[in-house]
Amino acid sequence: ARYKENRDIEAATRDPASGRIWIALEGRNAVSRHAADLSDEAIRQPPEMRGWPLNTGPEAMLRLADGRFVIVSEGTEGWGSDVHPALLFAGDPAEAGAAQGFRFIGPAGYRPVDLAQLPDGRILVLLRRLRWPMPARFLIKLAIADPAEIAPGKLWHAREIADLDAGPLATDNFEGMAVEPGRNGAATVWLISDDNSAVTQQTLLWRL
Numbered sequence: 001a002r003y004k005e006n007r008d009i010e011a012a013t014r015d016p017a018s019g020r021i022w023i024a025l026e027g028r029n030a031v032s033r034h035a036a037d038l039s040d041e042a043i044r045q046p047p048e049m050r051g052w053p054l055n056t057g058p059e060a061m062l063r064l065a066d067g068r069f070v071i072v073s074e075g076t077e078g079w080g081s082d083v084h085p086a087l088l089f090a091g092d093p094a095e096a097g098a099a100q101g102f103r104f105i106g107p108a109g110y111r112p113v114d115l116a117q118l119p120d121g122r123i124l125v126l127l128r129r130l131r132w133p134m135p136a137r138f139l140i141k142l143a144i145a146d147p148a149e150i151a152p153g154k155l156w157h158a159r160e161i162a163d164l165d166a167g168p169l170a171t172d173n174f175e176g177m178a179v180e181p182g183r184n185g186a187a188t189v190w191l192i193s194d195d196n197s198a199v200t201q202q203t204l205l206w207r208l
Contacts, residue, residue, distance in 0.1 A: 010175075011061035011114065013069070022094060024058035024071060031058070031071070033094035042094040048087050048101060049073075062115035062123065064147060069093050070123070072104050072112045082108050088150050102150050106143045106158040116179040119187055122146050125158045126177040126191065140164040140171045142189075172202050 011024035019036025029049040033042045049058060049071075056075035063069050069089040077083045087099040106112060110127035118124055122144050129139040143158035150156050164171050172193040180188040191206040 010057075010059045010074075011071075013061050013063040015063055022061065022063060022069070022092075024061040026057040026059065026074075027054050029054070029057045031061070031093040033092065042092075044094045044096075046087070046089075046093055046099055048099045052085060056111075060112045060115045060125070062117060065117060065121070067091060068147075070115060070147065070150070071099075072115070074111050074113065076111075077103070082106070082110075083155065084112060086156065100150075100152050102152060102154055102156050104145075104156050104158065106145075107141050107160045110139070110141050112158075113175045114177040116177045116189070118144075118179055119181045119185050121148075123158075124177065124179060124189065126174060127158075128174060138171055138173045138193075140174050140191075169206065170202075170204070172204050174204070174206075 008026040009023055010026040012021055014021050021034045023032045025032065029052050030043055030045040035041055052073045053075040057073055058071050059074035060072040072086040073084050082105055084104040086102050086104045088102060089099045091097055104112060106125060106127050110129045112125050113128045114126040116124045125143040125145055127141045127143060131137045131139055141160055142162040143160045145156055145158040174191050174193045176192040178190045182188060189208040193202065193204040195201040195203045
């Protein structure tokens with residue numbers, strides 16, 4: 001019952017073979033695992049996440065094709081920092097097992113909000129920046145990082161590949177991303193925004 005209070009689902013990832021789904025709960029700094037029919041299987045608060053801020057905890061999570069999990073905090077290491085705490089799990093984060101800590105850095109001023117693996121194994125990172133004053137506007141970028149470059153305690157760099165504000169379509173609070181593999185290594189990228197039930201925001205679906 002304690003997991004039903006102060007929780008905010010910020011990320012989900014799936015095993016295509018079993019259909020199992022993992023959900024990251026911001027506010028509880030927990031990961032839950034569910035069967036393909038969404039029935040509950042396990043839930044855990046990894047001790048490595050205990051120091052993550054309640055409102056900017058596990059924001060981006062991905063199950064890699066090899067069964068490892070990457071989880072990145074939306075929070076940074078300090079005021080004015082662009083470095084985010086991150087964890088690499090050798091297996092299921094909802095089960096017992098230590099995680100390897102590392103640090104994520106992307107374009108200055110942008111925070112990671114979702115991850116998706118490309119057909120070549122690299123990771124596509126969706127990043128968001130909230131620009132004030134009112135009315136607030138969300139600025140969106142895409143970056144690429146190589147999971148082979150993750151090392152304990154080291155910086156994991158993501159290289160910007162697209163500034164979506166420079167394009168012809170309206171941007172908003174994009175928080176979700178999926179990659180659909182295509183032929184010959186190509187891929188379709190899907191993005192979705194969260195309107196937060198606010199009159200100033202929209203739910204948008206992009207196909208790239």
